[in-house]
Amino acid sequence: MNSPNIADIYTEYHTKVLSYITARVNSRSDAEDLCSDVFEKVQLKLSTYDSTKAALGTWIYSITRNCVIDFYRRSRPSEELDEQLPSDDEVDDGILRDETLTELAAALSTLPDELKTIIVYRYYDGRPLTEIAKMMGLSYGATKLRHNSALELLRRAMSA
Amino acid sequence: MEKKLTKLFDYQKFAGNKALQGIIDSVHARSGRRELSLDEEELVNAAGAPYAGQTPPEDQKKDLN
Structure with a gap:
């Protein structure tokens, strides 16, 4: 895609955007509204997109993530934001690429099932170690050690 | 490493890398836990009946008759 246009972007990224939002909000109607908001913002900001600074997918992910954060600030101002959402200054330092996800998958596959489970529960599901300990029938101390x-x-696996 | 994993797993919810999703799904399958889709959540009734949308076991025999 040499000069991205909004129609091509929508076709390519709609499912990814909706999947991400769906994982973050509980209501289907809110998810669909947020998805529309994302593509409105993408269209508004498309002229400012600089491909030398970020891949298109990473840029759209950043807009999507920020829309979810804004949604939580508007609808639940008293609630703490999900601690699993990376902060603005953490979103992209060049690691947000499919290749890095593949590298993570390869590294995870070398772990014993118990350790793999702790990592997925902690960093994908966003569960605290106390909850993971109960789920796995382990003490908190043992869970923390395994973590x-x-x-x-x-x-070690990802630096090799 | 923790911040890196936080970023990557959050990005995974957007990117849907197949290799990584396979591992995530296998962990959830092993533990019997899986996130419900919004469509599936709509089928779970207020009592949380696990067979929402299907014939309850106690009614299945009646269906056969």
Whole structure:
């Protein structure tokens, strides 16, 4: 896609945007409204998109993420934001690429099932270690130790 | 590493990398836990009956007759 146009962008990214929003909000109607908001913003900002600074997918992800954050601030101002949502300054430092996700999958596949489970529960599901401990029938201390082991193994696998 | 994993798993919910999603799905399948889609959530009634949308076991015999 040399000069992205909104129709092509919608076709390519609609499912990804909706999947991300659906994982974050509980209401279908809110998810669909937010999805529309995202593509309105994409269209408004498309002229400012700089392909030398971020891949198109990463740029659209950033807009999507910010729409979800704004939604929570508007609708639930008293609630704390999901701690799993990366902050603005953390969104893109070049690691948000499909290749990095594939690398993470390869690293995860080297872990024993128990450690893999802790990582998925903690970082994909967003569960605290206390909840993971109960789910896995382990003490909090044992879970934390296994979590730290998993992190170290992943660190080594992804730096190799 | 924790921040990196937070970023990557959040991005996964957008990007849907197949290799990584396969691992996530297998973890959820092993533990019997899976996020319901919005369509599936609409089928779960207020009592949380696990067979929402299907014939309850106690009524299945009646259906056969």
